[in-house]
Amino acid sequence: MASDGRPQRDAREANLRVLRDCLAAGPMAQVELAAVSKLSEATVSNLVRILVEQGHVHVEPGIRNGRRTRILSLRDRPAPWYLGIEIARTRVRVAAVGHGADPAVHAAEIPVPCAYSQALDTVVELVRGLDEGRGLSPARLAGAVVAVPGLVRATSEGAAPDLLGEGYHQAMGWGSVPLTRDLAEALGTEVTVENDCNLAALAEMHAGAGRGHRDFMYVLGHAYVGGGLVLNGRIYRGGGGVAGEFGHTVVDSGGKSCWCGGRGCLETVVGEAALVEAAGEGRVGRPRDLAQVVSGALAGDARCRAAITDAGTAIGSVIGAVATPLDLRLAVIGGPLTGAGRLLLDAVRARLTAYVGQLHPSTTAVAIAELGDEAPVRGAALAAARQAAAPG
Numbered sequence: 001m002a003s004d005g006r007p008q009r010d011a012r013e014a015n016l017r018v019l020r021d022c023l024a025a026g027p028m029a030q031v032e033l034a035a036v037s038k039l040s041e042a043t044v045s046n047l048v049r050i051l052v053e054q055g056h057v058h059v060e061p062g063i064r065n066g067r068r069t070r071i072l073s074l075r076d077r078p079a080p081w082y083l084g085i086e087i088a089r090t091r092v093r094v095a096a097v098g099h100g101a102d103p104a105v106h107a108a109e110i111p112v113p114c115a116y117s118q119a120l121d122t123v124v125e126l127v128r129g130l131d132e133g134r135g136l137s138p139a140r141l142a143g144a145v146v147a148v149p150g151l152v153r154a155t156s157e158g159a160a161p162d163l164l165g166e167g168y169h170q171a172m173g174w175g176s177v178p179l180t181r182d183l184a185e186a187l188g189t190e191v192t193v194e195n196d197c198n199l200a201a202l203a204e205m206h207a208g209a210g211r212g213h214r215d216f217m218y219v220l221g222h223a224y225v226g227g228g229l230v231l232n233g234r235i236y237r238g239g240g241g242v243a244g245e246f247g248h249t250v251v252d253s254g255g256k257s258c259w260c261g262g263r264g265c266l267e268t269v270v271g272e273a274a275l276v277e278a279a280g281e282g283r284v285g286r287p288r289d290l291a292q293v294v295s296g297a298l299a300g301d302a303r304c305r306a307a308i309t310d311a312g313t314a315i316g317s318v319i320g321a322v323a324t325p326l327d328l329r330l331a332v333i334g335g336p337l338t339g340a341g342r343l344l345l346d347a348v349r350a351r352l353t354a355y356v357g358q359l360h361p362s363t364t365a366v367a368i369a370e371l372g373d374e375a376p377v378r379g380a381a382l383a384a385a386r387q388a389a390a391p392g
């Protein structure tokens, strides 16, 4: 047992340095500082008091997750901020974090198809709007992440991630374009690319259905079916960068061929085209899109209800197959399919219960995502801030 208390003082000094390094990435609430620094909230509370007394840290009121809280920032450097960008088929969105408030999303419609240069110009215009409205100086923009509905390749350590294939660019009608390089030039900051579902999962962990969970899976039901896997508070990428693509988990080995080359993937059962077909087969006035299948189900249409229930059963199988061996306590489902509410959830839970049986010591809760279609851009802004705090 040390009598002079030096080891304790050394540990305290080391922890004070850790907190200052964390805050160098941008202002944050005390609870976020505890999460980022991996120190207990009680320890952080004590150390923050010391940093404030020493004059290193400034405290001001702010809002996180819609609640009033105290935002901490370093006094001796201007606060940087981080940008999330999403360029989707009909809309561009941007969101900023790192300035002591919840990310506010700014969006603009774009034509379909949209010229590449027009998409870039729209991003720049929206960022200028953020600056004018909220005092976010371009000089302090310290990084950006762009969300894309495409696979993103894991590259060697320290190298920037990159889009896998040209599917996204082709869907946008652009051909081969250096998206991240051009955005970086236009914005004057480093820009990296990330899969939109991974980012949506990150946003749900921060401020949505995944709050309080460090391990969960996220499944998105849409035109396509994507997903993300959060382990230990971080997006799990796997060996090739495409972990969490639950849409290509086989649920029916004798089922339909999938564009991915497989057969009977989850997407061939719960993707928009599959649900529209299942709900409308052989009848007049068939639903034309997923929204109509969902509204038909809610209005009591038997075929639409059956399509949603079957989708829930298939999703429940995949959740069971993933969450059971990983002992995940939460699965979050996002996308327009969740408009069916309990009808979908009941089917998912029924299948999950049957799948897991009595052997498993814990149950996996199933929740509907809370952040809607703003989740990817919110997650992109958070990811940009996280990259700065913990590169790689």
Ligand SMILES: [Zn+2]
Pocket (backbone or CB within 6 Å): 247, 248, 258, 259, 260, 261, 262, 263, 265, 267
């Ligand atoms: Zn597939």
